[in-house]
Amino acid sequence: MIALVWMIAAMVVAGLGCLLVLLGAVGLLRMPDVYMRMQAASKASALGAAMVLGGAAMGLGDPPAVVRTVVAIVFLCITMPVAAHVLGRAALRTGVTFSDETDPVDLPPDCPRAPEAPAGPGSPGSPVESDA
Secondary structure, rough: OOOHEEEHHHHHHHHHHHHHHHHHHHHHEEEEEOHHHHHHHHHHHHHHHHHHHHHHHHHHHHHHHHHHHHHHHHHHHHHHHHHHHHHHHHHHOOOOOOOOOOOOOOOOOOOOOOOOOOOOOOOOOOOOOOOO
């Protein structure tokens, strides 16, 4: 009886992981620019794949298989954000522009579509002038 409950829990975890991977795929199709697409793909897909692997580990129950899936989950959690960061940085350096719906904050003015500079001193976000 306990084995059946454990197997059902494993299927639920793996099923939720599949839904998260599907959500990441939908995010790839729906997001307007490469930066938002990378965020949707890396976050949802990494968590979804980790949940699928976790469900597989729960379903297998074999200690060596559990260790392998935990190592794979750790590898995914380390490499997916790093890969998304590197791709985003490469896109920014090659001049891929932001869409109008994206609000890039804290970017240098030489970025493809950086926020507009403030109107003048005293406006929000303008640097404070020193007296020296």
